[in-house]
Amino acid sequence: MTATMTKPSAPARERRGAARGKRRRGPSAYAVLVALAALAGIMLIPFLVVVFNALKTPQEYTSKGPLAPPSGFNFDAIRDFWDRVDFGHVLLNSVLISGSVAVLAVLLSVFNAYALGIGRIKGRIWVLALLLLANTLPQEALVYPLYYLAKQFGIYDTRLSVIIVFTVVQSAFGTYLLSSVMSAFPRPLLEAARIDGANRWQVLWRVVVPVVRPTLSVLLVFFFVWTWNEFLIPMVFLISNENQTVSVALGVLQGQRLMDATMSSAAALLGLLPTVVFFLVFQRTLSRGLTAGAIK
Amino acid sequence: MTTHHQARKGRGPAAAPRPDGRGRAREQLAYLPYLIPGLLLFAGVIGVPFLMNVGTSFTDWSGVGSPSWAGLDNYRELVKDGEFWASFRHNVLVIIGMAIVPTAIGLVLAAALTDLIDRHFGPRTAAVLRACLYLPQVLPVVIAGVVWSWLLAPDKGAVNTLLKDVGLGSLAHDWLGDPSTALWSVLGVMVWMQIGFPLVVFMSGLQRVDPSLYEAAEIDGATWARRFWHITIPQIRPEIFVVLLWTTIAALKAFPQIFVLTKGGPGGATNVPSYYSYVNFFEKSDVGYGSAIATVLTLVIIALTVVFLRLQGRDLGEER
Numbered sequence: 102m103t104a105t106m107t108k109p110s111a112p113a114r115e116r117r118g119a120a121r122g123k124r125r126r127g128p129s130a131y132a133v134l135v136a137l138a139a140l141a142g143i144m145l146i147p148f149l150v151v152v153f154n155a156l157k158t159p160q161e162y163t164s165k166g167p168l169a170p171p172s173g174f175n176f177d178a179i180r181d182f183w184d185r186v187d188f189g190h191v192l193l194n195s196v197l198i199s200g201s202v203a204v205l206a207v208l209l210s211v212f213n214a215y216a217l218g219i220g221r222i223k224g225r226i227w228v229l230a231l232l233l234l235a236n237t238l239p240q241e242a243l244v245y246p247l248y249y250l251a252k253q254f255g256i257y258d259t260r261l262s263v264i265i266v267f268t269v270v271q272s273a274f275g276t277y278l279l280s281s282v283m284s285a286f287p288r289p290l291l292e293a294a295r296i297d298g299a300n301r302w303q304v305l306w307r308v309v310v311p312v313v314r315p316t317l318s319v320l321l322v323f324f325f326v327w328t329w330n331e332f333l334i335p336m337v338f339l340i341s342n343e344n345q346t347v348s349v350a351l352g353v354l355q356g357q358r359l360m361d362a363t364m365s366s367a368a369a370l371l372g373l374l375p376t377v378v379f380f381l382v383f384q385r386t387l388s389r390g391l392t393a394g395a396i397k
Numbered sequence: 398m399t400t401h402h403q404a405r406k407g408r409g410p411a412a413a414p415r416p417d418g419r420g421r422a423r424e425q426l427a428y429l430p431y432l433i434p435g436l437l438l439f440a441g442v443i444g445v446p447f448l449m450n451v452g453t454s455f456t457d458w459s460g461v462g463s464p465s466w467a468g469l470d471n472y473r474e475l476v477k478d479g480e481f482w483a484s485f486r487h488n489v490l491v492i493i494g495m496a497i498v499p500t501a502i503g504l505v506l507a508a509a510l511t512d513l514i515d516r517h518f519g520p521r522t523a524a525v526l527r528a529c530l531y532l533p534q535v536l537p538v539v540i541a542g543v544v545w546s547w548l549l550a551p552d553k554g555a556v557n558t559l560l561k562d563v564g565l566g567s568l569a570h571d572w573l574g575d576p577s578t579a580l581w582s583v584l585g586v587m588v589w590m591q592i593g594f595p596l597v598v599f600m601s602g603l604q605r606v607d608p609s610l611y612e613a614a615e616i617d618g619a620t621w622a623r624r625f626w627h628i629t630i631p632q633i634r635p636e637i638f639v640v641l642l643w644t645t646i647a648a649l650k651a652f653p654q655i656f657v658l659t660k661g662g663p664g665g666a667t668n669v670p671s672y673y674s675y676v677n678f679f680e681k682s683d684v685g686y687g688s689a690i691a692t693v694l695t696l697v698i699i700a701l702t703v704v705f706l707r708l709q710g711r712d713l714g715e716e717r
Contacts, residue, residue, distance in 0.1 A: 130517045133509055140506075141529035144589065147544050148532065150555050213435040220428025230706065232435065235443045237698045239650045241674040242691030245453070245460070245684060246446030269442040272435065274643070301427060330537040332653040333675070352539040352657055365547050372540040380535040381528070 148373075154366035155179060162363050178367035182360075186350045187342070188371060194339075195329055195347040195375070198260055198267070203324040205268040207317055210275025215305050217276065218283025219291065229280060236273035240333050248337060263338050263346075267331060271324045282316055283309065322383045329376055347372050447695070454688035460678075464685065471689035481690065484668040487580060488649060491669055494584035495591050495648035500640055502588070503595025506530065508629045510596075511603040512611060512621070527600060534593030542657025545586045549573050573659050576666040583658050583667050590654070591647075595640045602633035638709040642702065649698050670694045 154162060155178055156171040182188065213232060217225045247266060251257040256265075286309065294308045310317070329348065336349045345353075351372050354360055360368060454471055458464030475481055515523040533541065548555045551571035560569045572582040606628065614624045630637070652671045659667040670690055677687030 130513055133513050134518060134522070137506070137509065137514065137526050141526050144530055144533060144592075147541075147548060147589075148536075150548065151544055209435055209438065212431045216428040216432040216435075220425055220431065222425045222428055222432065223422070226706075228432070228436075230703065232439060233702060234447075234699070235439060237646050237702055238443060238447060239652075239671050239674070239691055239694050239698070241652065241671050241678060241687070242450045242695055243443065243446045245678055245688070246449035247442070249449070250441075250446060265438070266442055269438045276435070278639075301431075305431075326535055330539070330653075332539050332656070337679075348537050348539045351537070351543060352653070362547060365543055369540045369544050372543075373536050376535045376537060377532065380532070 151366045151369045151373075154363055155370040157363050157366075159361055159363050162361075178363040179371060182364050182367045182371060186345070186354065186368075188347075188350075190343065191345050191347050191350045192375065194260060194344060198263055198335075198346060199325045199328040201264045202267040202271060202328040203321045205264070206271040206275055206324045207320050209268060209272040210279050210320060211305070211310065211313075211317070213272065213276040214279030214283050215309065218280035219286060219305075219309060221284070225280075229277065232276050233273050235270050240270075244334060244337050247334070251338065258338065258340050258344060260339070260344055263335055266334055266338075267328050271327060274323070275320045278320065279313065279316060282313055286312070318383070322379070325379060326376055347375070450688045451692050453685055454692045456685045458684045459682045460684045467685060471686050472693075474686065475689055475693065480665055480668065481670070481673060483665065484670045484673045487667060488651075488669045490580060490584060491587065491651050492645055492648040494587040495651060496641060496644035498588050499591040500595045500637065500644060503592055503599055503640070504630070504637070505625070506592070507596050507599035507603060508625050511600055512624065512629070516608070516611075523600075527596065531593035531597055533590050534597075536590070538590065538653040539657055541586070541590055542654060545589075546573060546658050549582055574663055576663050579659055579663055579666045583654065586658065587648075587651070587654060591644065594644065598636050598640050599633055602636035603629065606632045635709075638705070642705045642709070645701065645705075646698060649694065649701075 153170050156174050156176070157165075158175050158177060161172060161175075216222050217229055222228065248257065251262045256262040290308060290312075291304060294304050299307065329346075331346075332348050332352055335346045336352065339345055339349060351368055354368065453464065455466065455468060456464035457467040457470065510523045510526060514526060536544075549557075549572040551557065551574060554572075556572065557569035570578070573579050610628055610632075611624060614628060619627070650671055651669055652675060655667055655669055655672045656675070660672075671694060674687045674690035674694065677683045677690060681687075
């Protein structure tokens with residue numbers, strides 16, 4: 102309900118804003134625009150420098166320094182790095198792990214939040230605080246026991262082990278956000294569905310999930326990006342080359358100081374491109390979903 | 398079954414909006430199955446390992462062989478360990494760099510983007526600016542670390558080159574290698590990385606604020622600062638709580654930033670508890686001691702979470 106209500110109002114606001122904007126653009130508004138654009142530019146400088154240097158030859162880098170734009174497109178460094186870490190394979194691992202975690206953790210969050218937010222189970226505050234621990238616990242405290250348990254169950258150095266661990270870790274935030282959204286869920290909607298003869302399972306999938314879907318897609322994006330960026334547990338768990346993720350491959354190479362500046366940049370560029378693409382594709386969902394979820 | 402019960406109850410003269418008493422208990426019980434997968438997975442992945450960690454913290458163990466019972470030795474050592482306390486002091490600064498400063502900047506930026514840019518220059522401009530400011534968040538921490546350690550490199554690093562080019566060559570130095578600037582450099586990078594998260598959350602929160610509130614205030618001659626203080630902040634207070642808690646926790650757990658930028662150095666100048674426990678776990682093979690550090694850190698985080706959730710509950714309770 103909240104989701105459908107926000108949609109029609111957005112274009113209306115847009116039009117109003119645009120119409121008024123033409124009338125009242127003071128000099129101060131321009132000053133703020135310029136300041137923000139400058140800040141945005143500063144935020145992007147590291148990205149720009151990375152792109153520059155990824156496209157240089159080592160000789161060019163030494164002679165012209167790191168800030169000069171490249172004289173041409175040179176893909177040697179990128180190709181070198183790609184081959185050295187078998188990037189295609191590493192990329193596939195990251196996509197597989199992050200994608201599975203995103204989907205499974207959203208599913209788990211939905212179930213948890215349904216019981217806590219809609220079901221209002223007794224002691225839900227304590228259950229929530231407990232489940233939050235999955236994300237608030239420092240991973241250093243978990244990594245040794247998990248390493249031990251994974252070895253016991255024979256899933257050490259498998260992608261499955263990392264998927265299981267992060268499904269639980271990420272679902273903490275999802276459970277927190279979704280159960281607060283669901284506890285504000287319009288009760289009459291639920292009761293009407295029940296009177297129509299729907300059982301709890303059907304209410305969840307036909308009434309609750311459609312309404313909170315925008316929030317679910319935000320969680321999907323967050324979980325994907327967060328898992329993609331995870332470092333410690335994948336580094337400890339995925340020791341063999343064929344299981345490595347992008348973050349681990351980059352961090353390990355960097356830690357060994359084996360790369361020169363152009364290759365570092367090429368590595369950075371290759372590592373950030375997938376998440377940037379992912380973010381740009383989902384940018385609209387991101388703002389829309391959080392809004393719909395946040396409305397009380 | 399419960400549906401009938403509820404429907405019948407709803408028709409009664411003393412119709413309660415929700416079933417209470419025994420009915421409510423039964424109603425709640427019916428939702429329990431939805432919690433079971435979550436609780437089971439939690440027990441296996443978080444609960445058991447955490448208890449194992451607490452157990453290990455009472456032992457002397459190198460990670461292989463059998464641990465020997467040490468009682469409270471590790472904790473006694475911890476209290477006297479200057480390095481440990483220094484790492485906690487650094488962590489206070491990390492909280493400022495990762496939680497407080499980004500939240501404050503994020504608030505101002507979100508308000509400026511929503512209140513000024515969106516209304517005067519259109520939502521498209523605001524969206525583009527938001528995307529630029531959010532981008533560092535999407536960047537994997539490890540890669541951000543690679544980029545920055547390279548930008549801040551002592552010779553031929555972009556920052557030093559830039560300083561020389563504008564005639565401030567005397568300021569150029571080994572940012573991450575000099576103990577007096579290492580922590581501040583790390584904090585600067587953290588602010589850069591972190592701003593996007595509060596910004597996006599606050600901007601989405603601000604979208605549910607009725608624009609006529611701002612218009613009315615503007616017509617009444619309220620300055621931007623007054624509108625910010627009296628409309629923006631109160632309206633998105635729930636978001637402020639959530640963001641502060643989440644970023645503070647992230648700051649207490651800050652590990653990858655330190656790992657890729659400085660490895661806790663130089664000379665422990667950027668050591669934080671989570672990194673310190675990592676060192677004990679994996680480099681010094683003093684697993685018992687590492688567990689003790691992790692346990693203390695966990696207790697700090699739990700205490701903080703509980704205090705925060707209470708404050709948040711009280712604050713939002715007042716509004717209702």
